Amino acid sequence: MTTALSTIRICDFTGQLAGAGATKWLAAFGAEVIRIEDPVRQGMWDILRPMMPFKDERRGVDFGGGFNNHNTEKHGITLNLRTERGKELLTRIIEQSDVVAENFAYGVFEKWGFGYEQLREIKPDIIYVSHCGFGHTGPYKKYKTWGPIVQAMSGLTFTSGLPGMEPAGWGYSYMDHTGAYYMAMAILMALLHRQRTGEGQWVDMACTEAGATLNGTTLLDYTVNGRGMRREGSPNSNRSDSPAMAPHGIYPCEGNDEWLAISVRDDEDWRAFGRVVAAEWTTADRFATLEARLEAQDELDVLIAEWTQGLQKFAGERQLQAAGVPAAAVQKPRERIDEDPETERLGLWPTVHHTKIGEVRVDGLPARFSKTPWKIERGAPCLGEHNDEVLSRLLGLGPEEIDALREEGVI
Amino acid sequence: MSHPTGAAPSALEGIRILEIASERGVLAGKLLADMGADVVTIEPPRGSAMRSYAPFVDDRPDPEKSLYWWHYNTSKRGVTLDLESPRGRELFLRLVASADAVLECEDPGQMARLGLDYPDLAEVKSDVIVVSLTPFGRDTAKPDAQVTDLTVLAAGGPVWSCGYDDHSIPPVRGGGNQGFQTGAHYAVLSLLTALLHRGISGEGQHIDVSLHAAANATTEMASYCWLVAQDEVQRQTGRHAMAMITMPTQSQCADGRYVTTGIPPRWPHEFSALHAWLVRLGLVDQLPEAIFLEQAAEKEFIDFSLLGQDDEVNAIMGAGRDALLLIARNVSAHDFFIGAQECGLSAGAVYAPEEVIEDPHFKERGFPVRVEHPEIGRTITxxxxxxxxxxxPWRISRRAPTLGEHNDEVLGELGVTSDERAKLRADGIV
Known part of the structure; x- marks a missing residue:
């Protein structure tokens, strides 16, 4: 099978999900992604390397479950960039790379002597993508972030919550995922530009800005109508103002922490919903129009919750879907990973082989390509796992030279 | 390559993409158009449903004044075309012959019914790239399932992880239609990957993206804790859902706003800076445990792997947290954010979206951009x-198209004469 990106080589300094997630996409389509890690700190700049979850009782920098998830199909080498020899080897790798990608804090990579100007001297058409919380310019450029802080500063934490309560925010690093998507898009678009013009460039990505764009309509409501989200009764993100739908919410079902999401988009949905619920109130005049239902959402939510409380969530989903009303059970991890034919059919949870962990399942990609399918079979590299292979193949070093580098603490 | 005078080159210059207007994928077209692709969005002659989505300029419903439409359709050209009619389909195929890619989000089976599925399009343009973004993928067992952003995020996993410590409160869908936007992100990644491949091989292809799968692949630990260790995460207020309960990280400040206190201090210099901050604020007397901050500041290294075992390490950890919480109660959210970051601590204010676009950092970086709306004589941020x-560079090259704004231009490029265009209009084809 052909691979889409097999001619591309990435010199990869990314870590955590916000960076590693970007190069995971590229590696799955055949790009040669070479992770470069610090042997002195055991690659622990990427804090996920030794972190839970673990498949078994073994621990250490090669056993982190999240690290394995985000670094499938990549190569891994170690280089001590405090040494001249380490810098020289990196220079020779950059010479043969299409892209240099990193998500260090502002200034770190430049301090090592690899800012964009230096990279361009090494390879004139290099594509350099830097990704940090606030970008490389502006008053906050030196400030540090991780996913939840990016989400807070970009407005996404605020816009997730119920009225009269503190922000619920995102129960995971949504902006690590999405920052990685934007970083991968930036790499791909810069590669397309180079394919056409022969020119490289630098992309300065601030994760908070990528996050801020995700509330676009809300921002226009502010700049055009002067209406901000910080106001009485706002936000109520289980409801839908844009587009306006009612009722629209998440309702309790039979059992412990079981929920059903229901969206009634229009009057037709409302009539279909009424036929399923078959209660007097569903035909009441006071709920007959969208406008009226938007006004009466609090009352409707109480009535609907009374109905759903006796329902099994998947049965509720089936009944409403059969009537054409958008409804979905709030699925727990087991339900959507192990018991959902719609994710199984897509092969969304491939099993990889990791040199030390063994066989373990990871996130796949939600896209099927007819000619160049993705492939995720190999787990994340152990620390320095491909030192011999990469240094000999790419830089032509012999076994003795590589052994010497190991003894000198360069790799 | 030639560029309009003075304009910087665009990354996707010369790439033409046809987008069948749909809320599910509308962001994908914007992302490509703002990077210079010629994205032509195709609406039915009566207009896309998105034109009826609130909010509107001055809250007055008007198909030309939906802010939803405006945001998601910048830099695109707009044409109307009745794909249900044979002449509409014929024109669509002529457009495809001139395009590099097609982005469609129709329910499974719809494009085939119209005779416009990938094989039909590849007949008129052999190297065309077609991206289909559908609720569950093209060969789903439930092609008729109805979805909204809420149901995508509920079934796909994100909702399970979001909400409050109190589990009698429903879990929460994050705002802003992020389920559709996540699908659109994957549609863009797919399309760009296929374009690069085509540039090398000359080969087009069909790509089938599932919104449900995209949400499933965007849940971080919820998925991989299950995949690796069969642990089920539980939602918590304002912080990561985890298999085990963790300490709160969100705190209310003196101005009633919230901050995320982020990663507590770990290094001696951070404890030193935190102590100095307490002193500057005149709060040090209110925190007897401040003595542990000073102790920590004197050390060379604090071994937090001893947490829970070593009394001093426990006290240092606790003092760091308590100091941050005390400061939060006494300063505004913004001052907390700046003060903590100046101590080298990763912390953030919980901004409402409007506070982001007004913040000096984002203004200095040029994040708010001005777009001309000549049709109403206004410039909008x-x-x-x-x-x-x-x-x-990224750039909004024009505001969203009015209904059928580029019919004459785009059909004219296909060689459709003005008489023919008038006839198409009269017959309701455009």
Whole structure:
């Protein structure tokens, strides 16, 4: 099978999900992604390397479950960039790379002597993508972030919550995922530009800005109508103002922490919903129009919750879907990973082989390509796992030279 | 390559993409158009449903004044075309012959019914790239399932992880239609990957993206804790859902606003800076445990692997947290954010979206951009670039198209004469 990106080589300094997630996409389509890690700190700049979850009782920098998830199909080498020899080897790798990608804090990579100007001297058409919380310019450029802080500063934490309560925010690093998507898009678009013009460039990505764009309509409501989200009764993100739908919410079902999401988009949905619920109130005049239902959402939510409380969530989903009303059970991890034919059919949870962990399942990609399918079979590299292979193949070093580098603490 | 005078080059210049207007994928077209692709969005002659989505300029419903439509359709050209009619389909195929890619989000089976599925399109343009973004993928067992952003995020996993410590409160869907936007992100990644491949091989292809799968692949620990260890995460207020309960990280400040206190201090210099901050605020007397901050500041290294076993390490950890909580109660959220960051601590204010676009950092970086709306004689501020390309910059090249705005231009490019265009209009084809 052909691979889409097999001619591309990435010199990869990314870590955590916000960076590693970007190069995971590229590696799955055949790009040669070479992770470069610090042997002195055991690659622990990427804090996920030794972190839970673990498949078994073994621990250490090669056993982190999240690290394995985000670094499938990549190569891994170690280089001590405090040494001249380490810098020289990196220079020779950059010479043969299409892209240099990193998500260090502002200034770190430049301090090592690899800012964009230096990279361009090494390879004139290099594509350099830097990704940090606030970008490389502006008053906050030196400030540090991780996913939840990016989400807070970009407005996404605020816009997730119920009225009269503190922000619920995102129960995971949504902006690590999405920052990685934007970083991968930036790499791909810069590669397309180079394919056409022969020119490289630098992309300065601030994760908070990528996050801020995700509330676009809300921002226009502010700049055009002067209406901000910080106001009485706002936000109520289980409801839908844009587009306006009612009722629209998440309702309790039979059992412990079981929920059903229901969206009634229009009057037709409302009539279909009424036929399923078959209660007097569903035909009441006071709920007959969208406008009226938007006004009466609090009352409707109480009535609907009374109905759903006796329902099994998947049965509720089936009944409403059969009537054409958008409804979905709030699925727990087991339900959507192990018991959902719609994710199984897509092969969304491939099993990889990791040199030390063994066989373990990871996130796949939600896209099927007819000619160049993705492939995720190999787990994340152990620390320095491909030192011999990469240094000999790419830089032509012999076994003795590589052994010497190991003894000198360069790799 | 030639560029309009004075304009910087665009990354996706010369790439033409046809987008069948749909809320599910509308962001994908914007991302490509703002990077210079010629994205032509195709609406039915009566207009896309998105034109009826609130909010509106001055809250007056008007198909030309939906802010939803405006935001998601910048830099695109707009044409109307009745794909249900044979002549509409014939024109669509002529457009495809001139295009590099097609982005469609129709329910499974719909494009085939119209005779416009990938094989039909590849007949008129052999190297065309077609991206289909559908609720569950093209060969789903439930092709008729109805979805909204809420149901995508509920079934796909994100909702399970979001909400409050109190589990009698429903879990929460994050705002802003992020389920559709996540699908659109994957549609863009797919399309760009296929374009690069085509540039090398000359080969087009069909790509089948599932919104449900995209949400499933965007849940971080919820998925991989299950995949690796069969642990089920539980939602918590304002912080990561985890298999085990963790300490709160969100705190209310003196101005009633919230901060995320982030990663507590770990290094001696951070404890030193935190102590100095307490002193500057005159709060040190209110925290007897401040003595542990000073102790920590004197050390060379604090071994937090001893947490829970060593009394001093426990006291240091606790003092760091308590100091941050005390400061939060006494200063505004913004001052907390700045003060903590100046101590080298990763912390953030929980901004409402409008506070982001007004913040000096984002203003200095040029995040708010001005877009001309000549049709109403106004210039409107829009959210700006998600990434900054120094060689081929992101740019909103025009406001969203009015209904059928580019019919004459785009059909004219196909060689459709003005008489023929008038006839198409009269017959309701455009």
């Amino acid at each position: 829009y959210p700006g670039a998600p990434y900054r390309f120094n060689g081929s």
